[in-house]
Amino acid sequence: MxxxxxxxxxxxxxxxxxxxxxxxxxxxxxxxxxxxxxxxxxxxxxxxxxxxxxxxxxxxxxxxxxxxxxxxxxxxxxxxxxxxxxxxxxALLASAWHTYASLAAVRGASENATRFAVHKAAERHALLVVAHDGGVLVPAFQLTDAGELRPELGAVLEPLLAARMDPWQVWSWLTQPAGLLGGDVPHELARDAAEVDVVRHAAVRLAERASAGS
Incomplete structure (x- = not known):
C-alpha cells in the first residue's frame, strides 16, 4: 500500500x-x-x-x-x-444445556431413544433444539428435573417454533428480560400459573412479528 x-x-x-x-x-x-x-x-x-x-x-x-x-x-x-x-x-452457551448423551443420562434412557424423542418433539414444536458446531443442544431452562419439557412452556414454545424463528433468538428471548413482559424473564414468569397466559400472548406477538419480517 x-x-x-x-x-x-x-x-x-x-x-x-x-x-x-x-x-x-x-x-x-x-x-x-x-x-x-x-x-x-x-x-x-x-x-x-x-x-x-x-x-x-x-x-x-x-x-x-x-x-x-x-x-x-x-x-x-x-x-x-x-x-x-x-x-x-x-452468554447462552455459558448457561446450562444438554447434548443427547447428557439428556439421556437425566432421563434414564438410551442415547438413541433420547435422540429419537428429541427429534419428534422438535417436529411438533414441543422442544427447543439449537444447532451448534455440527451437533444439537437442548437448553436446560425448558426442562424439568426429569429432563422432560416443563408443562407450562408447551404453549409458549409452540408459536415461536412454528413461526420458524431462529432457535438462538428463541433461546435468548425466553431467558432474558423481555420488553413485552415489562422486563420479566419469560420462562421464569411462566412458572406462575396466573401469568403463563400473558407469557404465551407475548410469544404469539413475537412470533407474528417474526413471520411478518421473514
Whole structure:
C-alpha cells in the first residue's frame, strides 16, 4: 500500500479496534486485517487473500461509514449487530444445556431413544433444539428435573417454533428480560400459573412479528 492507502488502512483498523468490531469483519464478508510484529496493518481481500488496493480501501471506507446522517461519526451497524449476536450466543452457551448423551443420562434412557424423542418433539414444536458446531443442544431452562419439557412452556414454545424463528433468538428471548413482559424473564414468569397466559400472548406477538419480517 502506498502512503495514502496505508494511512487509510491504519485509520480504519484503529477505528474498528476502538469499537470492538475488528473480529467480526470476516463474518460480515468484509476485508479483514492483521498487524505484523511492527504493528503495521495488513488488509486482505476475503476472496483472493491478496492485499487491498488503494481503491478497494477507499470503497471499504465508504461502506463502513455509510450508516447514519454524519459519515464521519457513523457506526457500521451490520458489524455492531454481528458483535451483539456473538455476545448473546456466548452468554447462552455459558448457561446450562444438554447434548443427547447428557439428556439421556437425566432421563434414564438410551442415547438413541433420547435422540429419537428429541427429534419428534422438535417436529411438533414441543422442544427447543439449537444447532451448534455440527451437533444439537437442548437448553436446560425448558426442562424439568426429569429432563422432560416443563408443562407450562408447551404453549409458549409452540408459536415461536412454528413461526420458524431462529432457535438462538428463541433461546435468548425466553431467558432474558423481555420488553413485552415489562422486563420479566419469560420462562421464569411462566412458572406462575396466573401469568403463563400473558407469557404465551407475548410469544404469539413475537412470533407474528417474526413471520411478518421473514
Amino acid at each position: 502506498h502512503d495514502d492507502s496505508a494511512t487509510t488502512g491504519e485509520r480504519l483498523a484503529t477505528w474498528l479496534e476502538g469499537l470492538g468490531l475488528a473480529d467480526h469483519l470476516a463474518n460480515a464478508g468484509l476485508p479483514s486485517f492483521e498487524r505484523d510484529l511492527g504493528g503495521l496493518v495488513r488488509w486482505r481481500d476475503p476472496g483472493t487473500g491478496q492485499p487491498l488496493t488503494a481503491e478497494q480501501l477507499a470503497d471499504l471506507d465508504r461502506v463502513l461509514h455509510q450508516d447514519g446522517d454524519d459519515p464521519a461519526h457513523a457506526v457500521p451497524l451490520a458489524l455492531v449487530q454481528l458483535r451483539r449476536r456473538a455476545q448473546v450466543r456466548a
